[in-house]
Amino acid sequence: MTRKRQLALGAMMFFPAGEHISSWRHPRAEAAGLLDLNYYKRIVQTAERGKFDMFFYADELYVWDRFDSSVRHANSIRPEPFTLLSALAAVTQKIGLAATISTTYNEPYHIARKLGTLDHLSGGRAGWNVVTSQTDEEANNFGQEKHLYHAVRYERAREFIDATQGLWDSWEEDALVRDKESGVFADPAKLHYLNHKGDHFAVRGPLNVSRPPQGYPVLIQAGASEAGRELAAATAEVVFAPGGDLEEAKKLYADLKGRMAKYGRHPDELKILPGLMPIIGATEADAQARWETIRDLTPPRLGLDLLSHYLGRDVSGYPLDEPLPFVPEVEGFNQSQTMLRRLREMIVQDNPTLRELVKRANSAFSRAFVGTAVQIADRMEQWFEEGAADGFNIAFSHLPGNLDDFVDQVIPELQRRGLFREEYAGTTLRDHLDLARPANRYAAVRTP
Amino acid sequence: MTRKRQLALGAMMFFPAGEHISSWRHPRAEAAGLLDLNYYKRIVQTAERGKFDMFFYADELYVWDRFDSSVRHANSIRPEPFTLLSALAAVTQKIGLAATISTTYNEPYHIARKLGTLDHLSGGRAGWNVVTSQTDEEANNFGQEKHLYHAVRYERAREFIDATQGLWDSWEEDALVRDKESGVFADPAKLHYLNHKGDHFAVRGPLNVSRPPQGYPVLIQAGASEAGRELAAATAEVVFAPGGDLEEAKKLYADLKGRMAKYGRHPDELKILPGLMPIIGATEADAQARWETIRDLTPPRLGLDLLSHYLGRDVSGYPLDEPLPFVPEVEGFNQSQTMLRRLREMIVQDNPTLRELVKRANSAFSRAFVGTAVQIADRMEQWFEEGAADGFNIAFSHLPGNLDDFVDQVIPELQRRGLFREEYAGTTLRDHLDLARPANRYAAVRTP
Numbered sequence: 001m002t003r004k005r006q007l008a009l010g011a012m013m014f015f016p017a018g019e020h021i022s023s024w025r026h027p028r029a030e031a032a033g034l035l036d037l038n039y040y041k042r043i044v045q046t047a048e049r050g051k052f053d054m055f056f057y058a059d060e061l062y063v064w065d066r067f068d069s070s071v072r073h074a075n076s077i078r079p080e081p082f083t084l085l086s087a088l089a090a091v092t093q094k095i096g097l098a099a100t101i102s103t104t105y106n107e108p109y110h111i112a113r114k115l116g117t118l119d120h121l122s123g124g125r126a127g128w129n130v131v132t133s134q135t136d137e138e139a140n141n142f143g144q145e146k147h148l149y150h151a152v153r154y155e156r157a158r159e160f161i162d163a164t165q166g167l168w169d170s171w172e173e174d175a176l177v178r179d180k181e182s183g184v185f186a187d188p189a190k191l192h193y194l195n196h197k198g199d200h201f202a203v204r205g206p207l208n209v210s211r212p213p214q215g216y217p218v219l220i221q222a223g224a225s226e227a228g229r230e231l232a233a234a235t236a237e238v239v240f241a242p243g244g245d246l247e248e249a250k251k252l253y254a255d256l257k258g259r260m261a262k263y264g265r266h267p268d269e270l271k272i273l274p275g276l277m278p279i280i281g282a283t284e285a286d287a288q289a290r291w292e293t294i295r296d297l298t299p300p301r302l303g304l305d306l307l308s309h310y311l312g313r314d315v316s317g318y319p320l321d322e323p324l325p326f327v328p329e330v331e332g333f334n335q336s337q338t339m340l341r342r343l344r345e346m347i348v349q350d351n352p353t354l355r356e357l358v359k360r361a362n363s364a365f366s367r368a369f370v371g372t373a374v375q376i377a378d379r380m381e382q383w384f385e386e387g388a389a390d391g392f393n394i395a396f397s398h399l400p401g402n403l404d405d406f407v408d409q410v411i412p413e414l415q416r417r418g419l420f421r422e423e424y425a426g427t428t429l430r431d432h433l434d435l436a437r438p439a440n441r442y443a444a445v446r447t448p
Numbered sequence: 449m450t451r452k453r454q455l456a457l458g459a460m461m462f463f464p465a466g467e468h469i470s471s472w473r474h475p476r477a478e479a480a481g482l483l484d485l486n487y488y489k490r491i492v493q494t495a496e497r498g499k500f501d502m503f504f505y506a507d508e509l510y511v512w513d514r515f516d517s518s519v520r521h522a523n524s525i526r527p528e529p530f531t532l533l534s535a536l537a538a539v540t541q542k543i544g545l546a547a548t549i550s551t552t553y554n555e556p557y558h559i560a561r562k563l564g565t566l567d568h569l570s571g572g573r574a575g576w577n578v579v580t581s582q583t584d585e586e587a588n589n590f591g592q593e594k595h596l597y598h599a600v601r602y603e604r605a606r607e608f609i610d611a612t613q614g615l616w617d618s619w620e621e622d623a624l625v626r627d628k629e630s631g632v633f634a635d636p637a638k639l640h641y642l643n644h645k646g647d648h649f650a651v652r653g654p655l656n657v658s659r660p661p662q663g664y665p666v667l668i669q670a671g672a673s674e675a676g677r678e679l680a681a682a683t684a685e686v687v688f689a690p691g692g693d694l695e696e697a698k699k700l701y702a703d704l705k706g707r708m709a710k711y712g713r714h715p716d717e718l719k720i721l722p723g724l725m726p727i728i729g730a731t732e733a734d735a736q737a738r739w740e741t742i743r744d745l746t747p748p749r750l751g752l753d754l755l756s757h758y759l760g761r762d763v764s765g766y767p768l769d770e771p772l773p774f775v776p777e778v779e780g781f782n783q784s785q786t787m788l789r790r791l792r793e794m795i796v797q798d799n800p801t802l803r804e805l806v807k808r809a810n811s812a813f814s815r816a817f818v819g820t821a822v823q824i825a826d827r828m829e830q831w832f833e834e835g836a837a838d839g840f841n842i843a844f845s846h847l848p849g850n851l852d853d854f855v856d857q858v859i860p861e862l863q864r865r866g867l868f869r870e871e872y873a874g875t876t877l878r879d880h881l882d883l884a885r886p887a888n889r890y891a892a893v894r895t896p
Binding site: 025037061076090106107122184186188 | 470472473474475479480483484485489508509510511513516519520521522523524525526527528530531532534535536537538539553554555557558561562564565566568569570585588589590591592618624626628631632633634635636639649650651652653654655656657658745747750
């Protein structure tokens with residue numbers, strides 16, 4: 001009997017208290033523990049109990065302080081991702097551990113080393129979510145006046161990935177001899193120099209960490225712009241796809257998989273995981289009520305300022321009960337073009353009042369699935385079967401409560417349907433995601 | 449009864465298998481576990497059992513590949529320090545966790561964040577050893593042709609420390625309100641912007657990590673050049689002082705403490721910990737035999753190349769049984785001037801043969817104390833009482849074996865003499881070292 005194709009599931013965290021911008025206010029959220037190891041330990045151990053493929057922590061490099069409301073009301077505190085993941089590696093056994101790294105404000109040597117070390121210490125469980133960052137505020141924390149232009153960011157990202165993976169190939173698998181008798185620690189013939197010189201980086205190598213257990217830690221991306229899609233088709237092993245309905249998700253899925261052939265890649269080498277925020281109720285009405293509770297947590301001014309942020313333009317002066325008097329232009333926009341495009345579509349299609357647009361913008365990017373555990377599993381199955389998803393990156397409306405509910409109610413339903421593992425079969429994140437281990441580029445050359 | 453002044457003790461690691469360049473060959477060293485969490489867990493838990501103030505991991509950012517022998521024979525593999533420390537934070541309760549960060553190849557925002565996060569996750573146990581790096585090979589891994597000049601490195605280091613500490617002050621202690629009812633997460637009046645613009649960095653802030661439990665993680669330095677001493681007197685809370693005899697150590701101790709007043713600091717605000725490698729035997733002869741075993745582990749060619757490295761000049765062509773035909777000049781040397789000065793003194797004073805110089809250079813920087821546990825404790829007590837040390841950074845000739853011996857034999861002897869704690873009295877690294885918690889610069893302004 002061949003096993004049914006299995007869902008891949010990420011347990012996602014952006015705001016540490018939950019996905020929604022005001023999650024920290026939820027009665028079942030823990031607002032005081034955001035830099036406490038025990039808080040994260042409880043979350044990741046619960047995700048491991050649920051047999052998630054990975055814990056996925058999305059990060060940014062600044063305090064969102066563009067508005068008074070954003071400092072006053074939003075949760076601006078977040079641990080440094082790989083410091084967090086490494087501590088979590090010590091208190092888990094199987095679950096993958098992935099987080100965001102900006103290729104715009106980092107150096108390949110440091111990142112290859114951090115990820116390589118985490119992959120070793122965790123026994124092959126590391127993943128990295130490549131982002132190019134989005135804001136001038138981040139640029140200002142790293143000596144720059146302005147954020148890099150969109151196209152340049154993606155060129156730099158591709159070069160960054162290439163250099164980093166090259167550093168992971170510094171040592172062939174059997175380069176470390178460690179023979180105490182002869183005194184030979186390593187075979188110099190199996191040590192390789194990157195000698196990378198590109199437009200953005202010059203990196204000699206070799207790396208002082210041996211080849212990671214996974215060869216390369218799993219590469220994750222989220223960009224959905226044209227440049228982002230090409231980068232994903234060329235390099236990504238997991239794509240996290242936020243927002244959009246079933247039809248949009250199918251289109252993105254087909255588009256991304258369709259672009260891979262020209263890079264010599266098979267569609268199975270990339271797993272597409274739409275984001276999904278499950279709002280779970282005992283009944284559908286109960287779920288709807290829970291959803292309203294979550295939406296009502298956002299102070300009105302914060303919601304308005306969040307919209308201004310997405311638009312890159314202050315809309316707080318416009319009347320709330322009229323439509324905006326302009327349509328935003330995506331071309332040349334230097335924050336997230338994907339988010340702006342979605343907002344533009346809302347405006348063009350429905351011409352909503354500003355008040356309505358605020359409400360929709362505030363939850364449009366999390367893709368809420370609202371219903372009973374069975375209903376949520378139904379929709380997940382539908383997306384999975386109809387070519388919209390290889391799995392999902394699950395965002396939680398509040399933590400740890402909503403994760404507990406998902407693990408206790410939705411996971412067993414998916415397992416009953418044979419769609420999700422009852423136990424981990426392997427030990428590495430690549431094992432969980434059914435991704436092959438990449439060969440060392442230098443060893444491959446030698447053995448034709 | 450007032451408690452006797454207490455020793456501060458660091459458990460140091462540079463090469464992961466032990467302090468000596470060929471430690472990995474020792475029968476009781478573990479050469480295969482250098483990226484295995486269980487290896488480090490065993491070491492740091494042993495150090496915690498010994499009540500060490502901290503585990504101290506010294507790092508560098510390259511593979512030492514200047515010579516064929518150095519790749520072939522030396523241990524070039526080392527985990528990224530803060531990835532390692534964070535995992536170790538999850539499996540320990542009290543011991544401080546410190547490691548090296550280069551101010552030459554990093555950004556203050558990333559480092560403030562990593563250290564701040566580690567300090568939070570560990571409950572106030574983080575320390576950082578500020579180094580300026582030493583080699584062109586490191587520069588080549590970060591887009592530079594040449595390593596920065598000595599003086600510029602130290603200017604940059606001072607600016608780096610200042611910016612990083614400023615970022616830690618971004619949030620006042622009581623800035624995070626987290627009131628679910630009112631929706632107020634933070635008080636914007638208690639959030640501060642660094643807006644640093646200097647010769648080397650521009651950093652806006654604020655940091656997206658709240659103020660660390662220790663205020664600032666403990667600041668450690670090792671530079672002993674003129675620039676290094678000034679930086680230490682101005683900023684360091686711990687100085688790690690490698691090499692030299694009792695008289696030299698006393699001079700350095702008096703010199704460093706003497707420089708502090710002009711920076712408005714009290715001598716007790718800086719703890720000076722000479723490095724010490726204990727070679728412990730049941731008898732003195734047994735200890736000497738152990739020491740010979742360790743010295744004999746180094747392949748002759750590796751020893752010669754190590755000397756060439758320290759001198760910044762290839763000496764492999766000179767006759768082994770004659771003195772070198774030149775005296776090295778320290779002025780303008782762009783690696784470690786302290787090491788070169790020590791070698792120069794050996795050459796000027798004793799005019800040794802090259803063979804003898806290799807042997808002495810190969811162990812001169814570790815400062816071996818060879819003897820029984822009682823004899824080693826005697827010498828530690830003498831250094832401590834005679835104004836040469838506030839404690840020691842203990843380096844181990846092989847790991848984990850030599851650490852086990854120190855904890856089982858020397859620590860109890862120090863405890864019997866009332867020189868070292870039997871239990872941790874506090875919970876943070878500052879508690880252990882008896883260092884005050886720095887006030888937030890912004891809060892201090894407001895409450896005169």
